[in-house]
Amino acid sequence: MAENNDSRRLRFAVMCNSTELQQWQKQSLDALLLSGCAEPVLLIMPAGNNAKPGKKFWRRIIAYPWNKIIFRKYYQYFFRPQAFRKTIADLGNDEIPVIRCTTTLKKKYSEYFSPEDIEAIRSYRPDFILKFGFGIIRGEILNCAPYGVWSFHHGDEQKYRGVPPAFREILHNDRVTASILQRLTEKLDGGVILRKGFFPTIYHSWRANLDQAIALSLNWPADVCREIIAQHTFPAGGESTSTTAPVYKEPENTTMLQFIAKQFVNKIKFHFLELFQAEQWSTGIIRARTAEVAGNIDYSPDPEMVSWLHSGSNDRYFADGFALRTRHRILLLFEDYSYRQRKGRISAAWYNERDHDFSDITCALEEPWHLSYPFIFKEKDDFYCIPESKDHGSVELYRLDTDSMKLTFVRTLLPGVAAADPTLVFHQNRWFLFFTPAHATNVELHIWHSPDLDQPFEPHELNPVKADIRNARPAGSLFKLDDKLYRPAQDCSQTYGGKVVINEIKILSEEAFLEMPVSTLEPPHGYKGIHNLSFAGDYMYFDCKKFVFSPASFLYQAGKRFRSKKHTSTGIKQL
Incomplete structure (x- = not known):
């Protein structure tokens, strides 16, 4: 078991795509800083713009997933969670160093960090890394800090994997929506659970359901840090979770129409019941x-x-x-x-x-x-x-x-x-x-x-x-x-x-x-x-x-x- 470098405060790095974070990410960081049990020592960000050259107009039209256009437009124009609003990260120290890393994509989705970047990250001696950016990371980066890389997942990994979060609980009439904070492992959706919570599904509003699942889990990194410091042990066992839940992707048009209709009916029902x-x-x-x-x-x-x-x-x-x-x-x-x-x-x-x-x-x-x-x-x-x-x-x-x-x-x-x-x-x-x-x-x-x-x-x-x-x-x-x-x-x-x-x-x-x-x-x-x-x-x-x-x-x-x-x-x- 890793020993804490400081009996009063842990050192952590933040893995993010830029200094512009979503509001919930900043709030989780704020809670961590206000707890007084952890201090940021490093920002880990992608190096430059590695985007591939854009396709020509007609190729983009042909390649566009038209069978998912309703979801994409709904997500773009109507789905506006409070938690997703953009804000600037404030870690209380303008001199926090930044390491920009170039990752290698393997097996279509997995990102691997170079040995040079891993050694550079290790030189700052973070106790854990809080992940708010990059994609599916694998390799030695997962062992770069004694307590590993921590990542949020808004959904019950035993039922719903993939995207979008807090969506299928409404579609399937699931009475609870879950959130987890996990230490990532090589196994996809098979990390070590640090915290897990179950919240009542808000059937009449996808936005409210996701905002709730996020808001009630914001303090978990600070809670885990307090537990490490108080008990001098890592709060979770060494075994990864096991799940056979299906991996969902963006819903297709028929599914999205069904969802919109269900959410509309649920909203009417909600107001009717509150009134009568x-x-x-x-x-x-x-x-x-x-x-x-x-x-x-x-x-x-x-x-x-x-x-x-x-x-x-x-x-x-x-x-x-x-x-x-x-x-x-x-x-x-x-x-x-x-x-x-x-x-x-x-x-x-x-x-x-x-x-x-x-x-x-x-x-x-x-x-x-x-x-x-x-x-x-x-x-x-x-x-x-x-x-x-x-x-x-x-x-x-x-x-x-x-x-x-x-x-x-x-x-x-x-x-x-x-x-x-x-x-x-x-x-x-x-x-x-x-x-x-x-x-x-x-x-x-x-x-x-x-x-x-x-x-x-x-x-x-x-x-x-x-x-x-x-x-x-x-x-x-x-x-x-x-x-x-x-x-x-x-x-x-x-x-x-x-x-x-x-x-x-x-x-x-x-x-x-x-x-x-x-x-x-x-x-x-x-x-x-x-x-x-x-x-x-x-x-x-x-x-x-x-x-x-x-x-x-x-x-x-x-x-x-x-x-x-x-x-x-x-x-x-x-x-």
């Missing part, structure tokens, strides 16, 4: 032990056995239920959301086991900002709650008075951190706080930790510890079964809060994290989603959703589109 369908969450409690859920591959609550707590209005819903057994009763805390006010508060009710009914609903906490996900736990003789206050931009701790069912502010745990669904667990004499950040609420799992609730929390060395729309966002309290620790997580790949995945945590420490899915919790019959659960003795308290027409939601969505159209017509750009 609103999520209607309900909470329910049922007799169910942890072993029934974690030990059953596909567990689903029987709706006939559930005691339901409904809001009674299409403009209001109850979600994110947490249960706490105290004094032979079960206290329930949940999000109480109003479509009219466009925000939620935390409400509470008691559940009577004998009569299977609920007490009157009481407001436990209301703030000027939106509140949800009232995670509750016991520490010594006190009960505490950490509601989600992502819109407020912090994670805050409240004390719960079980007599009055009121929450009182104690302290801010994470100032300046906009966290979705913060979930706390005490493990191996340390508190670990799980959440997903505001910029990737359903995708990136982050962990912070502290030895004591009264002491500051600090981020995990591997953050984000996971980037997967299918299995990242917390879905309720962690629980133990047979001395094993389990973490419920949301699967939002088909719909927000579609189902819950139960993960067994294999490793959880300040330096490492590993979990494996063991079972899933499906919504009850007649419901379209489930995204939170909490155990209290022999009972499981959970939520699930249907889609309904909400007058308040309709008016809001219609008004939003009217305002957007008005701003556009008056020349005001929407941010």
Whole structure:
């Protein structure tokens, strides 16, 4: 294993075609520089213009791939991703040396660097090379730096190879779009995976789908550098990936027409559903032990056995239920959301086991900002709650008075951190706080930790510890079964809060994290989603959703589109 030359900072080279980069490439470089864990030492660029003499007009006409003209013109005039906008690279140092290399083309596509250029690159002692240019590179250049050449691929290499990126996921109705950062090897699309993430496919917009896949992977080179420095090891194993996925090329005219029609229909469907369908969450409690859920591959609550707590209005819903057994009763805390006010508060009710009914609903906490996900736990003789206050931009701790069912502010745990669904667990004499950040609420799992609730929390060395729309966002309290620790997580790949995945945590420490899915919790019959659960003795308290027409939601969505159209017509750009 290569040793890091500097325990605090890695050296890297950038492989690019010119100092003019695409916006996403510059943003990834900016994140790498801002991290403070890497410094640029070299630019590797092509030497001169090696283009072949142009063909005569009629030969160009004959040779043009007319069977792909729709794609090429669409790509040229209509496909304008934000990520592809041109910008000038700023590496913070105008004196970074440049090596211009002439490559040799072999076997039609493979580019090989000369021994002289390779020795020149090695003389700058880069720890890794970040590839933003050239073509398919092979040969000794791949071993020119101890940690190799790193390259992005926007797509799941197990399904889609070739071009264009983030396209066939829409065409084939794939629920997720992937991105990878890999260390290149001699094997095409068979590199060593350094980071891989899965994001929800945006079916109504190819541009938005690609922008999302790119934006949520920009920080990966900086994340890998932090991992190398923190753990003094390379984050990926030495074996290359293996894939038999087909290699796609530019879509032909018939495929492109099919794609344009599908994207148009998806756009109409998207706006129709936003206008006329609103999520209607309900909470329910049922007799169910942890072993029934974690030990059953596909567990689903029987709706006939559930005691339901409904809001009674299409403009209001109850979600994110947490249960706490105290004094032979079960206290329930949940999000109480109003479509009219466009925000939620935390409400509470008691559940009577004998009569299977609920007490009157009481407001436990209301703030000027939106509140949800009232995670509750016991520490010594006190009960505490950490509601989600992502819109407020912090994670805050409240004390719960079980007599009055009121929450009182104690302290801010994470100032300046906009966290979705913060979930706390005490493990191996340390508190670990799980959440997903505001910029990737359903995708990136982050962990912070502290030895004591009264002491500051600090981020995990591997953050984000996971980037997967299918299995990242917390879905309720962690629980133990047979001395094993389990973490419920949301699967939002088909719909927000579609189902819950139960993960067994294999490793959880300040330096490492590993979990494996063991079972899933499906919504009850007649419901379209489930995204939170909490155990209290022999009972499981959970939520699930249907889609309904909400007058308040309709008016809001219609008004939003009217305002957007008005701003556009008056020349005001929407941010």
